[in-house]
Amino acid sequence: MEYHSLMYLTVAFLGLLSQCLTRLTPRVSFPMGSPGRLLNRFSSADVSNTTMLLLSEDQNTLYVGSRDAVLALDVSQREAITMKNKLDWSPSETDLEQCSMKGKKMSDCPNFIRVLQFLNATYIYACGTFAFSPRCTYINSKTLTMTSLKPEEGRGRCPYDPYQRNTAITVDGELYTGTVADYRGNRPVISRHLSEGSHVDLKLDDTLGWLEDPTFISSSFIPSEEKIYFFFSEVGREYDFIDKFIVSRIAQICTTDVGGQRTLQRRWTTFAKAQLLCQSDNELPYNVIQDVVTLPPPEGAPADDTLFYGIFTSQWSVNSGQSAVCSFRLSDIKLVFSGNYKVLNRDTLRWSTRVQEKVANPGECGLHNASDNTLRFVKENFLADDSVRPVGRSLTMVSPDQYYSHLVAQRVKIANKRDYTVLFLLTESGYLHKAVLLEKGAHIIEEVQVFEKPQTVKNLQLSISKSMVFVGTSEGVVRVPTANCSFYWNCVQCVLARDPFCGWDPTRRACVDATNTEASLGQDVDTGNVEEACNSGPLITRARFGPNKLPPSTCPAGELVSVSLNEVVRLQCPAASQLARRVWERPNSRLSPDLYLNLEDGSLNFVATPATLGHYLCVATENGYQQTMAIYQVKQKGSPTPQTAASANQPQTHQSSVTHAAARPGMPTSMVNWPKRTETRQRETQPKLPPSNTRVTTGLLGRDFTMWAEESGKKEVQLRNGESLLLSRGPCYLKELVVVSVLLVLCFSVLIMMLLYTIKQRCRSRTAPQASTPTRDSNRGTSVEREALRGSQSVRNKRNRQAMHSGQENGVVCSEAPKGSNGHLPNTPF
Incomplete structure (x- = not known):
């Protein structure tokens, strides 16, 4: 125990000293309603909490468990999601009154569907909380009707509390669940129901402490192993810590288990569990599992290559708000379960590594026919001694600023026959991240906002044949x-x-x-x-304007910006993505920071002077590739402009602050719309322009703009809050305003300091010790010091009278001596 405690304390200390994590920035961001990422939504005024999702075998119908209802949605059409059928299943008024009498909120007393599983091609098995009295029923999937008017008892199959997490899976018509079996939620259980043939309903032995306050997350069936794996988090009793230490677990049971003949009758004989350790070297472990998804092996690969991807968080505040994704291989899980097991001392309730001879291998299928001695051994030895470590003993990805809650995974085979794993991760802030796993780490391709309000219960369902991800929230169902x-x-x-x-x-x-x-x-x-x-595709010319790179006579005309001298000019540079780095350049000169101001949105700001007139180029660099994003020619109003073939087709503007961007179909949401410009391009065809009412939204750097394409010759930029920013903005004196403001603040600061110093001196003169009043300092001083003090007292009295007279004239009166919090004069020893 001391070893484990020391180990985790060391890990915790090293975690505090670990290097900062690199922020994973999505390349493109799509806020809700962006035309560049059109989504289908289903919502209804009388439907809420649509969080349980079940996809039909042909993947044309999505069954949804909601509040007081089960829905059948038609998802075969790409344009919209429509409701085919609805089954109302709500508690009676008597059930609601009894729930309220138990002390529960009325908002928690409806029937929240928490189990929704196919039993066969015809029937669905559904369970709901039903006013804190769980009920289950059979539903005909074709007609969406109940086969019986009287639902079954749902204890041990469905939680009582709608916020209690649970897991359920059906195999060969039998239901396997992980939930709680009592009203208070103190009896966690992994059980089998609806057993057929020679099978009987099984559950865990309540007296063994096989589960320690677990939170069930997910379950998965591996046909080649004939095993079901349960994923959950619980209190790790094997660690002797002061506080409760949460650990993530994987448990297994065999579907062929029928319980023991005498020992462990109607109890699992194949139950075993092990710790899932999502941790990299010299870092704190991510010990709380949030979600798990199973990724089958590639075509032709053995079943042992099955991967389990999980989201983990940490219970320590140092990792607050962070999430990690770890992957575990089935072969590594099997190796841990076939190894040594810990033994629990029932007297001291302490775990230790087993030292006696190994009688049997816990978790092995076929133990129901074993002897009583063997079953007693597996009954006492169910915790694996080793932990299941992630693939490569490293984290798949880490997000220091996002809290992921759910995920789905898909293996994608591209044209060159290589396989890539793509993860879809749901954040607590309402975005769906699409990430591809590469050798150098994860790359987030995009993020799509799927809901606005925070959601406590959500779900993801992936349809590979339809190439869709379904997100179930309390607001409705979203198809991405x-x-x-x-x-x-x-x-x-x-x-x-x-x-x-x-x-x-x-x-x-x-x-x-x-x-x-x-x-x-x-x-x-x-x-x-x-x-x-892109050897055979169109490439954007990467002309550079740097010093001595381009003769002024060969500069392209660019977008004309006419200004008056001493006006503040703002040149906008669109961003190809949120990963692009934008740099401004001028021909044969450098941009001095004394004259130019680069803002976070990529714009360049400066004061129009004869020295700052001329050409400007914005270059965006992403992944080592450079693209010319904008070219401007800033000239003084009234000066002649050479008419060239390129510039004759461009509209001239007369504003000092202009926003420009490329209007191209499918423009990323991190780019803004800008008029056509004469930029040199190689081997590029003219794309079709979008309709005049095309709306493009950007969420770059936390600022959401809405740009409208050119319509009736007017170009307008509209902010999210409705404020419009026309191109015809007046001159901006931002720089001068900042200088004047700083000078005013300095002047006021000096005046306030002088006034405070004067008041302090006057108050100190009033509190100075008089000749007739002995003080602690005067008593401690020598005779020479006391004589000097008395000698200068007359001078002090004179100054005090002058100060009092001046203070009264100025309205400043010190009524008493200032004292510190300890009752003595400030800055004096006591």
């Missing part, structure tokens, strides 16, 4: 396409996205689905190398 290839308007953006679902087709000159084609596509998921992947 797994791929969004048409959003990327050229080869550069298609490759830089590094999306395994998407690749650039040079023949069609479009970003297409890479999983449904055998053609040679421009795609580089691992490195995002644009130069190699």
Whole structure:
């Protein structure tokens, strides 16, 4: 025990000293309602808490367990989600009154569906909390009607509390659940119900302490092993800590288990559990599991290559708000369960490594026919001595600023026959992150906002054949396409996205689905190398304006910006993505920080002077590739402008603050709309312009803009809160205002300090000791010091009278001597 305690204390200390985690920034962000990421939503005024999702075998119907109802939604059409049937299943008024009399809130007393599983091709088995009195029923999946008017008792199959987490899975028509079996939630149980044939209903032995206040997360059936694995978190009794230490567990049972003949009758004989350790070297462990998903092995690979991806958080405040994703291989899990087991001393309630001879292997299938001696051994030895460690003994991904709650995983085979794993992770803030796992770490391709309000109970369901992710929330059901290839308007953006679902087709000159084609596509998921992947595709010219790089006579005209001298000019630079770094350049000169101000939104601000007139270029760099995003020509109003073929087609503006962006179809949401400009391009075709009412939204750097494409010759920028920012803004004197404000603050600070110093001196003169009043300091001083004090007392009295007279004239009166909190004069010893 001392060893484990010391080990975790050491890990905790090292975790505090560990290096900062790199922030995983989604490349593109789509706020709710963005046209670049169209989603389908289902919601109804009389339907709420649509959190339990069950997809039919043909994946055309989505069954939803909600509050007081079970829904059948038609998801076969890509344009919309419609309701096919609805089964109302709510408690009676008597049930609600009894629930309220138990001290429960009326808002928690309805019937919240918490189990929704297929028994066969015809029937669905559903269980609900039913006013804190669980009930279960059979539902015909075709007609969505109950087969019996009287529901069954749901104790041990469904939780009482709608906020209590549980898990359920059906295998061969039998229901396996992990939940609590009493009203108070003190009897956790893993059990089998609806047993058929020679099987009998089984559960855990309540007296053994096999579970310690668990929170059930998920369950998975592995056919090749004939085992069901349960994932949960519980109190780790094997660690002797002052506070309760939470550990993540994986437990197993065999579907062929029928219980013992004498020992462990109607109890599991194959139950065993082990710790899931999501931890990297020299870091605090992520010890609280939040969700787990099973990823089958690649085609042709053995079942031992099955992976379990889990989201973990930490109970320590130092990791508050962080999430980690770990993956565990089935072969490693089997190895831990076939190893040594700990033994529990029933007298001291302490765990220790087993030292006696191993009689049997706990968790092994077929133990129901074993002897009583063997069953007693597995009854006392059910905790594996070793822990299941993640693949590669490292974390799959870590997010220091996002709290993930749910995930689904998909293995994607691209055109070059390579496999990539894509994770869809749901954040507590309401975004769905799409991440691809690479050798150098995770890359978040995009984030899509799916709900606004925080959700306590959510669910994800992946449809691989439909290429959809379904999100169940209390607000409704949201359908998110797994791929969004048409959003990327050229080869550069298609490759830089590094999306395994998407690749650039040079023949069609479009970003297409890479999983449904055998053609040679421009795609580089691992490195995002644009130069190699886009040899046959259009490339954006990367002209540079740096010093001595481009003669002034050859500068492209760019977008004309006419200004008056001494006006503040703001040049806007659109961003290709949130990962792009934008840099401004001028021909044959450098941008001095004394004259130019670069803001976080990528814009360049400066005062128009003869020295700052001329050409400006904004270059965006992402993954080593540079793109020209904007070219401007700033000139003084009234000065002649050379008429060239390029500049004659451009509209001239007369504003000092202009916002420009490229209006291209599928423009990323982190870009703004800008008029057409004469930028040199190589081998690029003109894409189709979007309709005039196309709306593009950006969530870059926490600021959400709404841009409207050119309509009737008017270009307007509208902020989210409704405030409009027209291109015809007046001059801005931001720099001068800042200088004047700083000077005023300094002057006021000096005046206040002088006034406080004067008041302090006057108050101190009033509290100075008089000649007739002995003080502690005067008593301690020598005779020479006391003589000097008396000699200067007359001078002090004179100054005090002058100060009092002056203070009364100025309205300053010190009524008493200031004292510290200890009752003595400030800054004097006591």
